[in-house]
Amino acid sequence: MKTYDAIVIGAGPGGYPCAIRLAQLKQKVLCIEKENVGGVCLNWGCIPSKALISAAHLYEKSQAGAAMGIKVSGVELDANKMQDWKEGIVKKLTGGVGSLLKGNGADVVNGTATVVGPKRVDVTRADGSVEQFEATKAIVIATGSTTIEIPTFKFDGDTIIGAKEAVSLRRIPKRLMVIGGGVIGLELGMVYQAFGAELIVVEALPELLTGVDPDCTKIVERKILKRGGTIHKNAKALGYEKQKDGSVGVKILADGKEQTIVVDTVLVAVGMRPSSKGLGLEKVGVTVDQRGFVPTDKFCRTNVPSIYAIGDVSGPPLLAHKATKEGEIAAEVIAGHKAEKDWVAIPGAIFTDPEIATVGLTEAEAKAKGLEVSIGKFPFSVLGKAMAMNETEGFVKIVADKKTKQVLGVHIVGPEASTMISEASLSLEMAAFLEDLSLTIHPHPTLGESLMEAAAHAMGAAIHIANR
Structure with a gap:
């Protein structure tokens, strides 16, 4: 039986950062992955879908340049070549993850893991052989989630x-x-x-x-x-x-x-369901709820002190960046450092066309909490940069406490919403007020000006839109 300080089950956006951080903190760590490193996100989730979305935007834009005086003809889509390009990105990123694990000193084993004790894991390899591993400190469950299949619409891989x-x-x-x-x-x-x-x-x-x-x-x-x-x-x-x-x-x-x-x-x-079945968690006393999620405390620990859970398997929101943050937190806790899940809000980005990005409370959620709110809204249709990009759909909406003027939530739909939400997230983490956003000078002409203008609008002081 091989012994490690910590064993991480799953090498997705929660598992591999956890293993890397553990190794950085001088812990002897093993990362077990039954398929490909990178998990759902890198292999068939976040990254592949965003590559296709970028291709779709380019395809559409190439045919919509007439208003700008750009005429393009003969635009054709080669789906095979697009997929080859996408798969090249995936291969590069997953290869990079493997190199990062190795470069930081983490061991990686391919196989299916089963938790057989509070500090023991068996791994079944592709050839049927079984290896036994022991963790002196902790086991981290980072198995993610998988797509839900409807009984009346079973996947056939074709139609x-x-x-x-x-x-x-x-x-x-x-x-x-x-x-x-x-x-x-x-x-x-x-x-x-x-x-x-x-x-x-x-x-x-x-x-x-x-x-x-x-x-x-x-x-x-x-x-x-x-x-x-x-x-x-x-x-x-x-x-x-x-x-x-x-x-x-x-x-x-x-x-x-x-x-x-x-x-x-x-x-x-x-939707997605947590990948918690077949791990043997219940047999070692780990609590798994009715939906298959593994509840954890603020330190990412389950009810069994030596077993941690991070990412999708530990509960919503099912987001890669939430998994990564939890992976880092778990690693630091296991290594004896002070860390916990103390964020104010987790941003979300939806890569539709146009994009939607959100952080914090919605207007309805704030009112449901009994708060009186001020709403600031600035449309991209009157923003110079958006006009210059010929992408004027959408707006920035800010929800703030009417009495204190503290920012409670920001909701963006429009071009580069996923990028702009980071400033909004920082605003919530820093407990910013409307004045903090509205008085911060934003460069012109940029899409980011819309956050400044929306904050000013919530106070009745917007310059480039009529105030309520």
Whole structure:
């Protein structure tokens, strides 16, 4: 039996930073990965999807330059070459992660891990052999999450697919149905819509992107419809039948009526579930809740003191950057340093077209807490930089406490929203007030000016928009 200070199970955006940080802190660490280092994020999640989204934006922009006096003709999409380019990015990044683990002194083993004791892990290799490992200090569960499969729409890798297959399509479907109007479904659905697919979204709930500021969601919804898409809310996908020509007839219930919609591909994107089954956690006394999440305290510890859990498997929000931060925290705690989950808010970015980014409380959440709020809103339609980019959809919305003027939340929909939300996140972490944002000089002409203007607008002092 080989012995380490710590064993990390999973080499995704939570596991590999945890292992690297442990090694940096002079801990002897083993990282176990059953598939490829980088996890969902690098292999078929965050990075591959954003590569395709970038390609979709370029494809669309190349055909929309007439207003700027730029005429482009003969634009063609080579789906095979695009996928080769995307896979090159994935290979480079996953290779980089492997090098970082090795370079920092972490050992890596490929295989399926089973926790057999509070400080013991068995690893089953591809050839069926089993190796035993012991951790003198801690085991970290960083197994992430995987796509949820609907019993009536089991993945076949061809016509009924999940996100993993959706980022690797080498042909653009003419008609694409997305079951689930959440982040994954809309991001990937809008990619293929930009490439010419007819998009049909079927969402069981009353609104798309549940939990996101509805003002932001409306902008994205409008874009889908403007491109010729169809959205069914309060609707259910009941089942499907394959047609003779290879297409799929999907039966849905919408507005109290059943109808059949014929499409080429169905993307099932109804969410992610934690990957906690089969690890042996319950056998060693680790609490796993009804949804499969592993509850932890502020130090990332489970109810078993020597076992930690980080990232998606430990509970929402299921975000890569949250996993990375928890990985670093767990590593520092295990190594004897002072660290804990003490953030004010975790930002989220949705790479639809246009992008949505959010941090902190929404207007509805603040009011539900009994707070009286001031709202500042600045549209990109009157911002010089946005006009110069020919991307004027959306706005910046700031929610602040009306009495104290402290910033409670920021919600952005529009160009580069994912980039601008970082300043907003810092504002919340630093307990900033509206004056802090509005009095900070922002360079002109930039998209970032909209944060300054929105803050001023919340105080009735905006210069470039009428104040309430």
